[in-house]
Amino acid sequence: MAKNGNISTSVIKRLPRYYRFLGELEKQEVERISSRELSEMMKLTASQIRQDLNCFGGFGQQGYGYHVASLREEIGRILGVDKDFPTILIGAGNLGKAIAMHINFGTRGCRLVGIFDANPRLTGETVGSIAIRHTDEIEEFCNEEHPVIAVLCIPKANTQAIADKLVELGIKSFWNFSHYDLTIDHKGIEVENVHLGDSLLTLTYRTNQLGKVEEE
Amino acid sequence: MAKNGNISTSVIKRLPRYYRFLGELEKQEVERISSRELSEMMKLTASQIRQDLNCFGGFGQQGYGYHVASLREEIGRILGVDKDFPTILIGAGNLGKAIAMHINFGTRGCRLVGIFDANPRLTGETVGSIAIRHTDEIEEFCNEEHPVIAVLCIPKANTQAIADKLVELGIKSFWNFSHYDLTIDHKGIEVENVHLGDSLLTLTYRTNQLGKVEEE
DNA sequence: TTGCCTTTGTCAAATAATTAACGGATAATA
């Protein structure tokens, strides 16, 4: 069934969105849905939905459509929501705390097991149910708990050095919020750079264009 | 010079990254740079850089390259960093506060002028230098201050209704962090949906794939 | 059961994005 032979990133980036919409449908107790109906909800083409889903296997049935619950489960499995990757967060400033509190790691295949900050005044303070540790403790912690994913909410100046050190300590993936383009040369390491500032800037651009259109 | 006739979103999404790298180069007092050098830094092709920049005009010079400071200024102008769009933020929970504190709106063509929350216990509390107002005051505030951009850090259940209301009050652009795909049917309205959860899920997927590669 | 309607999976076509190639302009150097 799973013909999982290198899927394009365009497809992968759409999967979480399918997963969310199917979750909503499941909540609304919708049992089945056709690619056409789903395409109207999600504002994309039915063809694209069928193409995307077919990268992983034939989850649908002619004349019927897709069974919402099982399709959602399949996509979840593909994404890895059933996994339990131990995850640490470095940098418990405004953003770090907010990420720790606001993101539901558990429903996304991750488990937040440690929070670290270089500021000793934060040591011992708890975020959610997790106590902030000093960054000096990272090495020992990694040797014991073997976290796989690191969330970086630290100043850009430190990011590369800390990331390199974390790779040595066994971290495989970085979710990087620092204002820095993290790249790791080792292969077998994944990096997701977020760059909220860039996101806002593209909105500024489009907002600015709106004004220009009006002028014409 | 500016041959600004509908630029593809692929290009637009790369502009903030160019802008950042050029900023770093300027800080390091690098005066000029060639597309080849920049391509090595940014890990993309020189051809793409030249192609991208040429959407807006010939900023470079043969045999010399690009003048860092003026190229950065040009890209900044294209993005609209010199603008001053009044911006409000709705929802002063963990994430809302962190965004308000962490994002430098001023360097991105925006000015944060108001923060609102439905919880009356937060009213009067300040975030940075801005006092939190109750959401009941939004209408009056918009009529007086005419904000253009709204940052939404609210629960998904309220998002569409609040956004629709804000459109009536003159908001043109939404930077939406709520776990909901905001769409506005009016044209002349821009939406940037962030979806941090989706970003993490794609990392979970890739982390999971790493494990599978090892097994082979 | 029969026939019609729906809808998928897949292949082909169209569109978009990226990369390569190269002429011509400029800088650097002797």
Added chain:
DNA sequence: TATTATCCGTTAATTATTTGACAAAGGCAA
């Protein structure tokens, strides 16, 4: 000043992505 190497802007080729089309499979109603 002449020569060589650099490097942009642009066009063409390649690759990737999206959309359209349709046969085959299955649902549904009579």
